[in-house]
Amino acid sequence: MFHYMITADGLLDFFRRLLEKQPVMGPRERPDQPGFYYFDWLDRAEDFALDYVTTAIPPKKAFFPPNETLFTFKTGNPPELAPAFEEFPFVLAGVHPCDLSGIEALDDAYSHPPAEHRWQASRERAMIIGMDCRPDEYCFCTLLGTSAHRKPCDLFLTPVGRGYLIEVHSQAGESLLDGVSRLDASRQELEEAEQWRLRKTERIVHTLRASLDRFADMLDAGGLTRVWKEVAGRCYSCGSCNTTCPTCFCFNIDDEYDLTLTSGVRKRTWDSCQLLDFARVAGGHNFRGDRWQRVRHRWQRKFLYLYRQFGRPYCTGCGRCSRACTADINILDVINQLIEAAQQEAADA
Amino acid sequence: MLEGRRNESVPENTVYYRPGLAEVLRVDKRSWEVLLELEMAGGPLAYQPGQFVQVSVFGYGEIPISICSSPTRNKSFEICVRPVGNVSRALYELSVGDRIGVRGPYGHGFPVAEMKDRDVLVIAGGIGLAPLRSLIHYVRDNRAEYRRLAVIYGARTPAYILFENDVKRWSEDPGIECLVTVNKADEGWRGRTGQVTEPLRELKLDRDRTIAAVVGPPVMYRFVAMELFNKGMSAEQIYFSLERHFKCGIGKCGHCQLNDLYVCQHGPVFPLSELLGRTEAIEAWAPEKDQD
Numbered sequence: 001m002f003h004y005m006i007t008a009d010g011l012l013d014f015f016r017r018l019l020e021k022q023p024v025m026g027p028r029e030r031p032d033q034p035g036f037y038y039f040d041w042l043d044r045a046e047d048f049a050l051d052y053v054t055t056a057i058p059p060k061k062a063f064f065p066p067n068e069t070l071f072t073f074k075t076g077n078p079p080e081l082a083p084a085f086e087e088f089p090f091v092l093a094g095v096h097p098c099d100l101s102g103i104e105a106l107d108d109a110y111s112h113p114p115a116e117h118r119w120q121a122s123r124e125r126a127m128i129i130g131m132d133c134r135p136d137e138y139c140f141c142t143l144l145g146t147s148a149h150r151k152p153c154d155l156f157l158t159p160v161g162r163g164y165l166i167e168v169h170s171q172a173g174e175s176l177l178d179g180v181s182r183l184d185a186s187r188q189e190l191e192e193a194e195q196w197r198l199r200k201t202e203r204i205v206h207t208l209r210a211s212l213d214r215f216a217d218m219l220d221a222g223g224l225t226r227v228w229k230e231v232a233g234r235c236y237s238c239g240s241c242n243t244t245c246p247t248c249f250c251f252n253i254d255d256e257y258d259l260t261l262t263s264g265v266r267k268r269t270w271d272s273c274q275l276l277d278f279a280r281v282a283g284g285h286n287f288r289g290d291r292w293q294r295v296r297h298r299w300q301r302k303f304l305y306l307y308r309q310f311g312r313p314y315c316t317g318c319g320r321c322s323r324a325c326t327a328d329i330n331i332l333d334v335i336n337q338l339i340e341a342a343q344q345e346a347a348d349a
Numbered sequence: 350m351l352e353g354r355r356n357e358s359v360p361e362n363t364v365y366y367r368p369g370l371a372e373v374l375r376v377d378k379r380s381w382e383v384l385l386e387l388e389m390a391g392g393p394l395a396y397q398p399g400q401f402v403q404v405s406v407f408g409y410g411e412i413p414i415s416i417c418s419s420p421t422r423n424k425s426f427e428i429c430v431r432p433v434g435n436v437s438r439a440l441y442e443l444s445v446g447d448r449i450g451v452r453g454p455y456g457h458g459f460p461v462a463e464m465k466d467r468d469v470l471v472i473a474g475g476i477g478l479a480p481l482r483s484l485i486h487y488v489r490d491n492r493a494e495y496r497r498l499a500v501i502y503g504a505r506t507p508a509y510i511l512f513e514n515d516v517k518r519w520s521e522d523p524g525i526e527c528l529v530t531v532n533k534a535d536e537g538w539r540g541r542t543g544q545v546t547e548p549l550r551e552l553k554l555d556r557d558r559t560i561a562a563v564v565g566p567p568v569m570y571r572f573v574a575m576e577l578f579n580k581g582m583s584a585e586q587i588y589f590s591l592e593r594h595f596k597c598g599i600g601k602c603g604h605c606q607l608n609d610l611y612v613c614q615h616g617p618v619f620p621l622s623e624l625l626g627r628t629e630a631i632e633a634w635a636p637e638k639d640q641d
Contacts, residue, residue: 070365070366070367071365071366071367073407073408075407075408077446077447077448078370078390078448079370079407079448079449079450081367081368081407081450083365083367085365109601110601112600114599114600116599116601117365118365118366222628249601249603250602250603250604251596251597251601251602251603252596252602252604253366253410253411253596253597253602254410254411255405255407255408255409255410255411257408261408264407264408266366266405266407266411268366271596271602271603271604273603273606278603278604279593279594279604279606279629280594281592281593281594282412282433282434282437282592282594283433283566283567283592285566285567285592287593287607287629288629293629297606300608301603301606304609305606305608305609308609309609
């Protein structure tokens with residue numbers, strides 16, 4: 001792997017060049033709420049936020065927007081359908097390691113046969129520039145092994161001194177740097193980057209009271225209804241946890257007529273397993289009609305079903321769901337609460 | 350074990366969730382449901398009894414519907430729709446010559462290969478007869494390959510009996526034992542009344558040679574399973590087809606998740622042995638319901 005050093009001004013220049021060639025989506029500060037950041041198309045290189053903590057909505061939206069048109073239709077006989085799919089190439093920049101891991105998780109899920117064509121085609125349009133992060137009290141990536149995640153990025157940035165270390169992770173990434181003034185990184189600069197990352201991870205002081213394998217076994221064994229009901233007693237079933245999650249990928253599909261009532265769009269929108277009607281069928285039967293069943297489903301899907309299917313938790317430790325929770329339910333606290341209950345159960349038996 | 354059953358090949362028309370067009374060839378409309386005969390514009394649909402399609406009426410939406418015809422008959426296929434939601438009500442209003450969207454077929458159907466040289470027991474409740482009609486016709490059309498064919502069908506009232514002409518034909522066919530029961534009789538009804546479990550109880554089965562296919566409302570499954578267990582059948586011989594509100598059909602949207610399985614992919618037809626250890630298969634286990 002190649003390592004380069006680039007100055008802060010050089011990085012700005014690099015982004016200017018990028019923007020000349022293709023649209024760039026990256027973290028930028030909300031004009032209406034200074035101090036809060038979101039992923040969106042950058043207008044200028046200066047919009048790119050280098051030191052954001054996190055965003056409310058993860059960058060998965062670059063490939064899987066919260067609300068997207070699958071195709072448009074004109075009613076009539078026969079009805080006419082027209083595909084709707086953007087094809088322009090773009091760069092997704094400023095993605096933290098946890099969010100890279102989230103994109104990889106969705107790569108795994110959506111490419112699992114039968115593959116999802118939309119996700120795959122979207123991913124092929126983009127190059128990804130990762131960036132090191134500044135964790136806050138909700139982050140627990142170190143417990144899930146995502147704090148130094150790189151796949152699937154093409155370039156990765158880490159602040160070193162007054163400049164940035166650039167790791168090159170692909171041929172395409174290398175070609176993005178064509179014509180950009182940079183120096184080969186020295187051993188000392190690599191060491192400094194390592195120190196910076198060490199200081200970063202040392203700030204995360206949370207613990208996970210069992211291994212993920214053990215936790216999956218505990219969920220599988222069941223007998224945790226007491227905890228599910230306790231958490232459900234606090235949960236409002238608002239779905240904020242799902243909509244802010246970088247690894248959630250459930251969706252709904254429905255139609256929307258325009259005002260002419262002769263044409264419209266078929267839309268895909270993010271959906272949430274926490275909402276009451278998520279598992280309801282036409283006859284009115286609801287397979288998760290109780291709130292605690294929906295709460296249980298969320299943890300079981302992330303740490304049992306998908307964990308066993310893909311060999312990784314469908315959680316990156318980004319802490320977004322805990323930050324967003326209207327009832328202040330912290331995902332890691334609930335995990336530890338479940339582990340404790342399972343251990344108690346085992347001790348009693 | 351079910352991973353091997355996962356359907357990895359996807360019909361062409363799944364790409365980007367854009368359906369193909371199907372023309373309505375025949376509309377058989379009754380008070381409680383409509384039978385639509387459809388023909389795909391791009392050539393016949395290759396399907397198995399028990400599979401489902403995603404049906405679109407543009408502007409109203411898309412819903413999963415099981416195919417109720419047998420692939421042994423026509424190039425066209427049939428669906429049976431009871432108007433309860435926006436899309437099904439729009440389907441109910443269709444006329445001959447209208448074109449709608451269809452993508453699929455999806456999922457795993459009934460184990461027609463495994464049923465060969467066996468006794469086939471079909472148990473249907475209400476609209477559950479729709480996918481089972483596909484199986485019944487399939488077995489009838491390949492009659493020499495199967496042994497006994499018994500059909501037990503329970504409907505709410507005589508007026509709710511689906512495929513009336515078919516049911517009549519099956520009753521007259523010496524090759525089929527067809528037992529029909531209604532929960533609530535009307536004045537003209539001369540047949541049985543009561544739940545499907547009652548004729549089932551009377552039926553003599555060769556327990557080692559029988560494979561049962563069961564489709565009905567969730568509440569029916571528990572009681573039918575109990576009755577079949579009483580007759581000495583094992584969970585491996587009993588197949589249930591489950592209903593979920595599929596949105597994608599390819600195991601992505603999450604709506605049909607049943608514990609670790611996706612009903613659209615691993616099912617919708619499952620051997621009961623695969624459902625016994627799973628809490629979300631038939632009914633949720635907790636009796637109390639949300640107040641919101």
